[in-house]
Amino acid sequence: MKPLLELLQDNRADEIVRKNNTERSDKDLKYLSYRIKKDIAIMIYAAKSGHPGGSIGLSDIYSVLFFSILNASDWDLKNNNRNRVLISNGHVSPVRYAAMARAGIIPLEELLQFRHLGSRLQGHPSTVYLPEVENSSGSLGQGLSNAGGLALSLRLQNNNAKIFLGMSDGELQEGMSWEAAMAVSHHKIDNLFPFVDRNDIQIDGRTSTVMDLKDLRAKFLSFGWDVIQGRGNDIASIQESFRKSLDNPRKPVIILFHTVLGSEVSFMENNPKWHGVAPSEADLEKILSEIDQKIGQI
Numbered sequence: 291m292k293p294l295l296e297l298l299q300d301n302r303a304d305e306i307v308r309k310n311n312t313e314r315s316d317k318d319l320k321y322l323s324y325r326i327k328k329d330i331a332i333m334i335y336a337a338k339s340g341h342p343g344g345s346i347g348l349s350d351i352y353s354v355l356f357f358s359i360l361n362a363s364d365w366d367l368k369n370n371n372r373n374r375v376l377i378s379n380g381h382v383s384p385v386r387y388a389a390m391a392r393a394g395i396i397p398l399e400e401l402l403q404f405r406h407l408g409s410r411l412q413g414h415p416s417t418v419y420l421p422e423v424e425n426s427s428g429s430l431g432q433g434l435s436n437a438g439g440l441a442l443s444l445r446l447q448n449n450n451a452k453i454f455l456g457m458s459d460g461e462l463q464e465g466m467s468w469e470a471a472m473a474v475s476h477h478k479i480d481n482l483f484p485f486v487d488r489n490d491i492q493i494d495g496r497t498s499t500v501m502d503l504k505d506l507r508a509k510f511l512s513f514g515w516d517v518i519q520g521r522g523n524d525i526a527s528i529q530e531s532f533r534k535s536l537d538n539p540r541k542p543v544i545i546l547f548h549t550v551l552g553s554e555v556s557f558m559e560n561n562p563k564w565h566g567v568a569p570s571e572a573d574l575e576k577i578l579s580e581i582d583q584k585i586g587q588i
């Protein structure tokens with residue numbers, strides 16, 4: 291296998307990143323999504339620990355969010371009007387770090403420091419180490435409260451920034467999420483754009499077996515939210531879902547993205563085993579070759 295740093299070098303990704311949002315095609319975004327999948331596999335392999343399944347399953351969504359919805363000015367911490375991305379399911383940090391590295395917010399080679407002692411790229415994101423992550427997470431269930439509070443405080447300051455929040459289905463089993471859902475609805479917080487990774491998988495198996503979430507759409511509707519359902523591994527559907535949610539002011543709105551854990555890696559797809567296991571060298575080689583084959587088809 292080539293040295294890991296060499297495996298991260300990618301001229302085509304660099305070219306796509308240099309374009310403006312409006313110039314990037316769906317094909318470009320799909321390419322970046324594949325690139326992010328490879329980055330995730332490489333960094334978790336290098337760390338020998340981490341959560342590849344959820345991270346790889348989210349690569350299409352983060353590609354669209356970072357390279358189509360957000361702008362370069364949103365990554366400048368000195369700009370108080372920046373739109374912000376928070377994550378509640380902190381264990382999927384690799385997808386966020388990979389997107390940040392491709393966007394030029396952190397150096398590419400830093401991905402190989404993931405989970406190292408003292409590294410800025412902690413397994414669970416920490417603003418103490420890396421303020422650009424916007425919130426510290428890892429304890430599941432807290433993100434909607436964090437992000438809802440931030441959105442409300444920005445509104446009180448007449449700041450028009452938008453707050454995006456990644457959440458997962460497993461954490462919606464926690465009561466705190468629903469207290470936050472009630473508060474966001476009560477305060478009519480409409481500058482918050484949460485999306486759920488609805489892959490039906492959590493640490494020990496399927497959410498439907500461990501503790502069934504039943505109809506999440508009906509639940510959020512009953513809390514006074516609007517609900518958009520999207521296909522979270524389909525670039526066009528992700529774009530449309532974000533656009534719809536952004537066009538829907540004056541009321542809380544949430545996107546339920548139906549995703550496949552470990553999407554497009556044959557032996558990972560939909561398999562709870564890959565929630566939190568690092569790939570071996572043989573696994574990594576297989577992931578890279580499968581993704582390269584898919585890249586050949588776009």
Ligand SMILES: Cc1ncc(C[n+]2csc(CCOP(=O)(O)OP(=O)(O)O)c2C)c(N)n1
Binds near residue numbers: 345461489565
């Ligand atoms: C409060 C809290 N309880 C338990 C955990 C341990 N934990 C880490 S990931 C996870 C599964 C959560 O489900 P989900 O985020 O849907 O997993 P994925 O789809 O990414 O596999 C659990 C229980 C935690 N991080 N925080």
Ligand SMILES: [Mg+2]
Binds near residue numbers: 459487488490491
């Ligand atoms: Mg899940």
